[in-house]
Amino acid sequence: MRGGILLANTLQTKYGKITISKDVIAAVAGSAAVECYGLVGMASQKLQDGIFELLGREAIKKGIQVNIIEDKVSIDVYIVVGYGTKINEVAHNVMERVYYNVQKFTGIPLDRVNIIVQGVKVVD
Numbered sequence: 001m002r003g004g005i006l007l008a009n010t011l012q013t014k015y016g017k018i019t020i021s022k023d024v025i026a027a028v029a030g031s032a033a034v035e036c037y038g039l040v041g042m043a044s045q046k047l048q049d050g051i052f053e054l055l056g057r058e059a060i061k062k063g064i065q066v067n068i069i070e071d072k073v074s075i076d077v078y079i080v081v082g083y084g085t086k087i088n089e090v091a092h093n094v095m096e097r098v099y100y101n102v103q104k105f106t107g108i109p110l111d112r113v114n115i116i117v118q119g120v121k122v123v124d
Contacts, residue, residue, distance in 0.1 A: 008073040011107055020106050022066040029075050029113075030060030032101035038090035043078040043118035072111035075102065079115060082123040091115040 009025065011018045030042060042063025065076040077098055081090045099113045 008068050008071050009108055020108060022068070023061060025066045025073070025075070025102060025106060025108065026061040026064035028102050028105050029064045029066070029077060029098045032097045033064075033077055033079065033094045034060060036090065036093045036097055038082050038085035039094060040080045040082050040121045040123060043080045043116075073108055074112045074114065075110065076114045076116060078118050080119045080121050081117060083120050084123075087117055087120070091117060 009020050009022070011020075033039060033042065042060045044062060063078045065078075067074045067076070075098060077094060079091070079094060081087055095113045095115050099110055102108065102110055102113075
């Protein structure tokens with residue numbers, strides 16, 4: 001709470017205030033994203049020399065950036081898709097699943113979910 005204003009990741013109930021950290025929001029978003037067909041994995045947020053880093057299952061939160069500006073929450077999801085899949089379909093499915101799951105499990109209304117495709121990988 002800043003200056004009497006509730007932040008976007010804070011819910012007020014009749015019993016008190018619930019604040020959900022950015023890490024928890026990122027964990028929920030990452031778990032939702034990796035369930036989607038066509039997604040090879042989460043990518044690191046920094047692309048160096050055109051090379052992406054594919055993150056392991058234990059580091060999925062690192063592929064998520066949660067932004068809280070005033071009363072709006074937005075999420076950036078950095079992904080790697082499988083070669084041969086429709087990139088826009090995979091991205092759209094990830095976007096919808098992340099949006100739905102974060103709102104369902106945290107109760108926090110999202111302003112937007114941005115999908116950043118960092119690369120395409122040939123899957124064995």
